[in-house]
Amino acid sequence: MNTYETINHVLVHLFNEIWELEEKAIITEEYKDISNNDMHIIEAIGLGEGSTMSVIAKKLNITAGSLTTSMNSLVNKKYAVRERSEQDRRVVHIRLTKKGERAFYHHQEFHRKMTEAVINCLGEEELPVLLKTLDKLSEFFREYPIEQGEKKE
Template sequence: MENAYATINNILVNLINEIWELEEKAIITEEFKDLTNNDMHVIEAIGLGDGNNMSSIAKKLNITVGSLTTAMNSLVNKKYVERRRSEEDRRVVFVKLTDRGVKAYRHHEDYHRQMTRAILDKLDEAEIPVLVKTLDALSEFFTGYSKNRSQ
């Protein structure tokens, strides 16, 4: 059991670091060199469609609206995002990806698709539920850890 613990711990630590580093290298290409990894995750949280309000995006990212505003100002200046105020309540600001932002979103989405496909291609049907259960447990840990730290 101790050997399994050490092996799993080592894999998790290395995997998290590698994912962060490799994702940055994969998604921040010449075309998107003006974006950071954080910018790309804000773009992902905005998503496609008619737009979301700042509060819902900040909640998805688990950050304050003030922090999101700073990131959003940069993305608006870089022409990845556009803002508009609600007609019903002028305090509410909606953000939407521009065509350039949609292109960045699709690029990031493609990277994630390739990563997921590379894993699924190595597994047989019986192994997939075990992986899902394992990843769910990891996600629950991160969610619980984050909530406990903020209390």
């Protein structure tokens, strides 16, 4: 395999492997009632005072409408709660419950271990190269046209 084929093979398989392993690692007996996607919504809600549906949707790069069904499920399963703002009753904040916070930390721990595994096997001079490479890959995803001929804004 030449360099192009090798990099292509690694990238394609890496994304699938991360998604599959993450699901196996984070959807344990305690969290069997939610999906990997739900865990990423929990991550987007974050810790603290909470956030609005539009802010959470923006973090996930989806519409608030697309988020509604999953959010209803997380509220019903007691991972999150909806609370009306005291300042503006039209605004609804979503925040994690204690159960949701435990799920958040559980997911965060998987990411910590994954990141440390990469960092620990590289030398100090290799880290800037990896950071630059990952930044360029991230830039590619942010700018990739959604449909033929469209530039993502």
